[in-house]
Amino acid sequence: MVKIEGGKIKFNEEVKVKYEVDVLVVGGGTAGFGAAISASRNGANTMLVEKYGALGGLVTLGLVCYMAGYPEGIGKELLERLKEKRGLGENRICDPEITKYIMEKMAIESGVKILYWTYVIDSIVENNEIKGVIIQNISGRSAILAKRVIDCTGDAEISYFAGVPVETGWDLMDGYNQAVSLDFVMSNVDLNSFSSSDFYSTVQMKIEKAVKEGKLPRLVEKGYLGSFPNRPEEKTEVYVCTAHSRKCRTTDAEDLTRIVIEQRDQIQKLVEFYRENVIGFEKAFLSYTASILGIRESRRIVGEYKLTGKDIALARKFKDAIARDTHGFDIHNPIDDLPHIKHTHLSQPIEPAFCTDKEREDGRICCVKNNPKGKYRAYLKPGQYYEIPYRCLIPKKIDNLLVAGRCISTDFEAQSGTRLIMTCITMGHAAGTASALSIKENISPRKLDTEILREKLIKEGINLNKEPLCYVKGSPQDIPRDAEFVVETKDGEDEIRIKR
Numbered sequence: 001m002v003k004i005e006g007g008k009i010k011f012n013e014e015v016k017v018k019y020e021v022d023v024l025v026v027g028g029g030t031a032g033f034g035a036a037i038s039a040s041r042n043g044a045n046t047m048l049v050e051k052y053g054a055l056g057g058l059v060t061l062g063l064v065c066y067m068a069g070y071p072e073g074i075g076k077e078l079l080e081r082l083k084e085k086r087g088l089g090e091n092r093i094c095d096p097e098i099t100k101y102i103m104e105k106m107a108i109e110s111g112v113k114i115l116y117w118t119y120v121i122d123s124i125v126e127n128n129e130i131k132g133v134i135i136q137n138i139s140g141r142s143a144i145l146a147k148r149v150i151d152c153t154g155d156a157e158i159s160y161f162a163g164v165p166v167e168t169g170w171d172l173m174d175g176y177n178q179a180v181s182l183d184f185v186m187s188n189v190d191l192n193s194f195s196s197s198d199f200y201s202t203v204q205m206k207i208e209k210a211v212k213e214g215k216l217p218r219l220v221e222k223g224y225l226g227s228f229p230n231r232p233e234e235k236t237e238v239y240v241c242t243a244h245s246r247k248c249r250t251t252d253a254e255d256l257t258r259i260v261i262e263q264r265d266q267i268q269k270l271v272e273f274y275r276e277n278v279i280g281f282e283k284a285f286l287s288y289t290a291s292i293l294g295i296r297e298s299r300r301i302v303g304e305y306k307l308t309g310k311d312i313a314l315a316r317k318f319k320d321a322i323a324r325d326t327h328g329f330d331i332h333n334p335i336d337d338l339p340h341i342k343h344t345h346l347s348q349p350i351e352p353a354f355c356t357d358k359e360r361e362d363g364r365i366c367c368v369k370n371n372p373k374g375k376y377r378a379y380l381k382p383g384q385y386y387e388i389p390y391r392c393l394i395p396k397k398i399d400n401l402l403v404a405g406r407c408i409s410t411d412f413e414a415q416s417g418t419r420l421i422m423t424c425i426t427m428g429h430a431a432g433t434a435s436a437l438s439i440k441e442n443i444s445p446r447k448l449d450t451e452i453l454r455e456k457l458i459k460e461g462i463n464l465n466k467e468p469l470c471y472v473k474g475s476p477q478d479i480p481r482d483a484e485f486v487v488e489t490k491d492g493e494d495e496i497r498i499k500r
């Protein structure tokens with residue numbers, strides 16, 4: 001019975017417990033995929049709940065098809081399975097449909113019970129312990145009880161419902177979130193005549209000119225596009241990640257509505273622009289836009305440790321590390337139509353970061369004016385890597401809950417690095433293994449012996465005991481130990497490169 005009283009709705013409801021499992025993973029994106037598989041492989045009765053009808057989250061439903069980050073464990077397995085099925089190109093771009101299929105197959109083979117079309121609407125908490133969640137789907141409302149819950153919603157929804165403290169956006173830019181993009185696919189592109197070097201050198205200039213003449217809304221200087229594997233060269237399909245909305249509040253449904261409408265408008269204009277200006281696109285058309293909005297950053301939990309931009313620049317290592325990456329920062333400017341931000345700021349140069357106080361070549365301010373952190377731009381040096389501690393996956397305040405993916409405990413700058421696809425799978429992998437281990441040992445995941453966890457993860461293919469190869473331009477490579485570096489400004493973007 002629902003009652004209206006003084007502008008508020010009051011209702012008492014009994015909800016049936018429909019499932020009881022060991023480990024419940026909420027969110028079937030890359031992190032949830034890794035988490036559910038590893039929990040199940042480690043003997044836990046595991047359920048994965050996803051609000052849409054496929055696994056992959058941003059990768060598949062969001063058409064973010066470039067699988068960057070360091071591939072280890074389940075992430076590496078996924079890449080191998082995709083290659084076997086001709087679903088992965090040399091450039092690490094995956095076919096989203098083959099990816100949905102393979103992810104689902106791998107989860108089912110590992111014993112995971114998947115429940116699609118199901119939205120988690122609340123967390124069940126007793127004495128600061130999560131006991132399960134309330135779900136809503138076509139069958140109505142019910143509850144799932146679980147010994148451990150892993151929040152892989154990208155937006156930290158389960159943690160937020162449970163009362164975990166969260167943060168969002170960049171305090172240095174009025175709390176706005178990273179720019180949002182709706183990715184889209186253009187078909188009938190002639191790759192024989194299209195050249196990506198042309199694209200980045202000449203097309204971007206044309207975009208600049210069109211913007212100055214008011215023919216295009218200002219988008220991003222370096223639009224990204226990639227061709228799907230195993231399509232005919234003369235009639236191929238490419239996914240495009242160029243449209244950008246700024247000043248976004250990604251935890252506000254009204255703003256998300258504004259953004260998606262704005263994105264569709266940008267995309268119409270961009271498609272016309274590509275057809276008129278880009279060689280190879282003359283006969284191309286817009287075949288579809290992503291089913292979900294490309295949200296790079298929304299809520300981040302406050303956990304037992306908060307990874308910072310400084311940790312990344314200084315390639316920090318941790319005793320309880322569960323994942324690593326060699327890719328630095330990638331902030332899509334929250335407010336201004338300026339190039340991506342690939343650095344943090346320090347008050348003085350500190351090794352091993354690559355630090356410079358040189359102005360950008362085109363004289364534009366690339367970040368926050370008079371950054372309070374200092375005047376030196378600090379980059380993660382190629383060949384260096386940073387680690388993510390297990391404590392970033394453990395939320396403050398609530399027990400038996402772990403978090404993995406783009407919403408772990410970091411500051412805004414660090415999140416721009418940790419959010420990569422392979423890194424999210426590895427974090428999920430670690431959270432799944434940790435959940436299963438903590439059940440076996442009958443202790444809270446917070447109290448788990450991280451040495452035992454790390455040993456287990458190493459056995460499962462996350463090589464925490466070996467240095468990762470540097471990941472540059474599409475694949476891992478060795479960087480000479482005596483290499484010298486410079487920051488070049490190319491196509492409007494700062495890029496740290498080996499000195500030639």
Ligand SMILES: Cc1cc2nc3c(=O)[nH]c(=O)nc-3n(C[C@H](O)[C@H](O)[C@H](O)COP(=O)(O)OP(=O)(O)OC[C@H]3O[C@@H](n4cnc5c(N)ncnc54)[C@H](O)[C@@H]3O)c2cc1C
Pocket residue numbers: 026027028029030031032049050051052056057058059062064065066067068069118119120121152153154155157180181182183241293294295296404405406407419420421422424
């Ligand atoms: C436009 C864009 C471009 C990017 N480019 C790259 C790139 O080139 N390379 C790269 O490596 N990374 C890139 N990234 C980053 C990367 O794609 C993401 O950070 C990563 O995929 C996030 O994975 P996730 O599992 O944490 O979250 P998501 O992929 O967001 O998955 C979360 C899942 O949880 C589900 N969910 C959410 N709430 C609920 C709920 N209440 N109940 C049930 N289910 C729920 C969602 O439906 C979704 O499937 C990009 C991101 C964006 C947005």
